[in-house]
Amino acid sequence: MTDLLLDVTQQLINGLMYGAFYAIIGIGFTLFFGVMKKFNLAYGPTIMAGIYLGLIPLYLFKMPMWVVFLTCVAGAIVIGFIVELACFRFIRKGHELAPLITTIGMLILIQETVVTITHALPYEYPNIFGDESLDLGPFLVRPDYLAIFITGVGFVALLYLLVNRTRFGRAMRAVAENPAAAQLLGVSVKRMNMLTFTLSSALGGVSGFLVAMTFGALQPGIAGWMTIKGLVVIVIGGVGSIPGAILAGLLLGVVEFQAMWFLGFTYRDILAFLLLFAFLVLRPSGLMGKPAV
Amino acid sequence: MKRVIRIASGLLSLLLVLAPGGVGAFQEEGTLRIGGMWALSGPAAYIGSSSNGLSSLAVDEVNEAGGVMVEGKRVKLVKYVYDDACKAEEGLTVVRRLADADKVLFSLGPTCSNVAEPVFGILQKRLGDASDTGLQFLFFTDTAIKFGLAKISPWAFRNVGNEPQMFDLTFKLVKEKFPDLKTVSVAYESDFAHSVSTWKGAVKPALDKHGYQVTEVVEWRFEDTEFGAQTTKLRKANADILVMLSHTFTTCGSVKELKRQRVKAKLMVGITSTANTETMTGCGQAVDGLIIPTNFAAINPKAKAVAEKAWTKYKADSNLHSVPAYENIYAIKGIVEKAGIKNRPETLLQDRRKVRDALAKLGTFQGLIGPIKMNGDDDPVKPRDVDKAIILVQAKGGQWTIWWQPPEMK
Numbered sequence: 001m002t003d004l005l006l007d008v009t010q011q012l013i014n015g016l017m018y019g020a021f022y023a024i025i026g027i028g029f030t031l032f033f034g035v036m037k038k039f040n041l042a043y044g045p046t047i048m049a050g051i052y053l054g055l056i057p058l059y060l061f062k063m064p065m066w067v068v069f070l071t072c073v074a075g076a077i078v079i080g081f082i083v084e085l086a087c088f089r090f091i092r093k094g095h096e097l098a099p100l101i102t103t104i105g106m107l108i109l110i111q112e113t114v115v116t117i118t119h120a121l122p123y124e125y126p127n128i129f130g131d132e133s134l135d136l137g138p139f140l141v142r143p144d145y146l147a148i149f150i151t152g153v154g155f156v157a158l159l160y161l162l163v164n165r166t167r168f169g170r171a172m173r174a175v176a177e178n179p180a181a182a183q184l185l186g187v188s189v190k191r192m193n194m195l196t197f198t199l200s201s202a203l204g205g206v207s208g209f210l211v212a213m214t215f216g217a218l219q220p221g222i223a224g225w226m227t228i229k230g231l232v233v234i235v236i237g238g239v240g241s242i243p244g245a246i247l248a249g250l251l252l253g254v255v256e257f258q259a260m261w262f263l264g265f266t267y268r269d270i271l272a273f274l275l276l277f278a279f280l281v282l283r284p285s286g287l288m289g290k291p292a293v
Numbered sequence: 294m295k296r297v298i299r300i301a302s303g304l305l306s307l308l309l310v311l312a313p314g315g316v317g318a319f320q321e322e323g324t325l326r327i328g329g330m331w332a333l334s335g336p337a338a339y340i341g342s343s344s345n346g347l348s349s350l351a352v353d354e355v356n357e358a359g360g361v362m363v364e365g366k367r368v369k370l371v372k373y374v375y376d377d378a379c380k381a382e383e384g385l386t387v388v389r390r391l392a393d394a395d396k397v398l399f400s401l402g403p404t405c406s407n408v409a410e411p412v413f414g415i416l417q418k419r420l421g422d423a424s425d426t427g428l429q430f431l432f433f434t435d436t437a438i439k440f441g442l443a444k445i446s447p448w449a450f451r452n453v454g455n456e457p458q459m460f461d462l463t464f465k466l467v468k469e470k471f472p473d474l475k476t477v478s479v480a481y482e483s484d485f486a487h488s489v490s491t492w493k494g495a496v497k498p499a500l501d502k503h504g505y506q507v508t509e510v511v512e513w514r515f516e517d518t519e520f521g522a523q524t525t526k527l528r529k530a531n532a533d534i535l536v537m538l539s540h541t542f543t544t545c546g547s548v549k550e551l552k553r554q555r556v557k558a559k560l561m562v563g564i565t566s567t568a569n570t571e572t573m574t575g576c577g578q579a580v581d582g583l584i585i586p587t588n589f590a591a592i593n594p595k596a597k598a599v600a601e602k603a604w605t606k607y608k609a610d611s612n613l614h615s616v617p618a619y620e621n622i623y624a625i626k627g628i629v630e631k632a633g634i635k636n637r638p639e640t641l642l643q644d645r646r647k648v649r650d651a652l653a654k655l656g657t658f659q660g661l662i663g664p665i666k667m668n669g670d671d672d673p674v675k676p677r678d679v680d681k682a683i684i685l686v687q688a689k690g691g692q693w694t695i696w697w698q699p700p701e702m703k
Contacts, residue, residue: 007525014521112334119608120338122542122575131552131579140554142521215518217545217575221336222518260522265512266483 019253080201238289346609
């Protein structure tokens with residue numbers, strides 16, 4: 001019984017820590033949808049490209065990890081800006097599904113560009129937290145996972161302040177609520193969209209830097225993985241809801257780890273997607289989303 | 294209007310099929326067309342790119358030495374290469390293109406067994422049977438290693454490792470050198486054909502044969518990044534030997550997780566495909582101690598020179614998958630010069646058949662580190678596959694070192 005309890009708790013800790021990463025990706029997707037009412041399927045590749053750009057100072061100039069971190073964030077912002085320009089800005093109003101297709105195209109374009117440049121070779125990504133686990137009583141905690149968890153909590157607090165306590169946040173909420181009315185009140189929707197992209201991409205850059213360290217080695221396939229996880233999280237959490245994305249991310253992490261431990265690896269995705277379908281059928285608005293009228 | 298579109302698309306398709314072929318090519322042009330299809334993008338690209346590079350090196354060398362003698366005339370090798378991205382549907386498109394549009398004599402590749410299986414499946418099954426409309430197209434594969442793939446069609450030949458034999462030897466040697474090691478844990482990629490077949494068809498029988506007790510088997514995917522739960526299971530099993538049947542990317546991630554969870558097996562054995570430079574680049578010293586059976590290591594001056602040239606010229610790693618692409622070009626060159634092919638578009642099918650038949654009767658040919666024996670059509674166990682020397686390498690200080698090699702090679 002004690003053994004069982006220890007196992008459940010260990011996997012719960014792992015799931016919550018890893019779920020924090022899902023939550024951060026989910027928040028990024030949610031910001032796009034919340035403000036622009038559009039899906040950005042190129043978000044995963046944006047993060048992936050940022051991580052790869054971060055490798056340039058590391059591999060070519062042997063620069064320290066803080067430079068890698070800054071390059072990763074800056075890289076994600078630049079790629080995010082390109083995505084906004086190519087996939088959203090010049091798409092005419094009334095073509096709501098067009099960005100879905102353009103961002104799928106961008107997903108493939110970015111991924112294949114990285115594959116072509118890197119020949120899809122796995123690149124070692126140094127982990128500043130080392131390869132040792134922390135002892136927490138009878139449990140082992142990965143310091144890099146802990147960093148992701150703490151960063152996730154920090155992001156949530158910052159976002160809360162930004163959205164609820166600043167002029168930018170008010171403008172963002174106004175655009176999310178009613179872009180036409182916000183425009184009439186003097187808020188530049190175009191500028192808000194761009195700032196949302198910048199914010200989400202920066203968020204992606206930070207989380208990408210952390211997650212690349214947890215992977216240890218980097219390959220372009222992570223873009224597709226991040227996209228799928230992000231979409232699952234926002235559907236379970238409720239499309240457009242930041243608290244929903246947080247809860248869904250953590251829930252997904254816990255479900256995956258418990259499934260792997262008790263049922264075996266193959267059940268990880270089966271249970272995760274069963275959860276997704278259960279929400280789509282029984283509660284399409286997700287954990288925290290507004291029910292459709 | 295619909296009719297116009299239909300006619301236009303029909304013409305366009307015809308052009309696409311005919312354009313690359315061009316009736317004036319082949320012998321008149323002084324070229325001999327050969328093909329290659331590998332995973333040049335996606336997670337397995339690092340394997341396919343090296344095969345492509347090694348085969349390009351062989352083509353360069355052959356052409357610089359004057360080319361291939363066909364009907365008393367020296368012709369240059371021209372290589373047509375496509376990316377199948379390690380995806381079956383891409384592979385099926387590419388093989389049609391190589392066979393019908395590019396009209397190549399034969400093809401190297403594919404990289405992945407999950408591509409080779411359906412691709413070989415559309416080849417002719419019964420030689421010379423007019424009712425069998427399967428594709429009459431020759432493969433001389435360098436990489437797809439899943440056991441028994443060449444049995445699918447008499448047009449499929451392979452110069453790849455024999456994993457059941459390789460792992461049998463590995464565990465025999467391990468038993469001799471470390472008789473105290475009794476228990477084994479295994480990790481494999483359950484969504485990757487090579488990994489699954491290695492576990493079920495090569496490693497498990499070898500472990501059973503040599504009397505090892507398997508205490509835990511865990512799975513992950515070819516592109517997985519999280520190994521926490523599986524590693525905890527491996528830690529609990531606490532086996533003497535850990536067999537990691539996962540490819541480079543997952544190997545790197547999982548060995549780091551092993552370290553994190555303080556799993557210290559007394560010995561680690563890896564899958565054949567991981568004995569490459571990419572593993573060292575991606576995993577660093579985390580793989581130190583890993584032992585892998587392979588068919589290539591730069592153990593003689595010729596092998597060293599080829600490996601250096603391939604890296605300098607094409608950034609291609611020389612390993613058990615890529616070196617056969619180099620060897621196969623030379624083997625085919627020798628066959629073509631003796632088989633009496635015409636090298637004309639109208640004789641293409643006959644030429645392919647002549648080369649196929651000669652390849653089936655080739656017997657022993659020279660590989661980079663030693664002789665390679667091609668089994669004929671009548672081999673009851675593995676027709677059209679090869680037998681060649683096995684070497685065991687070990688990761689040490691960021692490099693592959695020889696752990697064991699046949700006494701006759703020393």
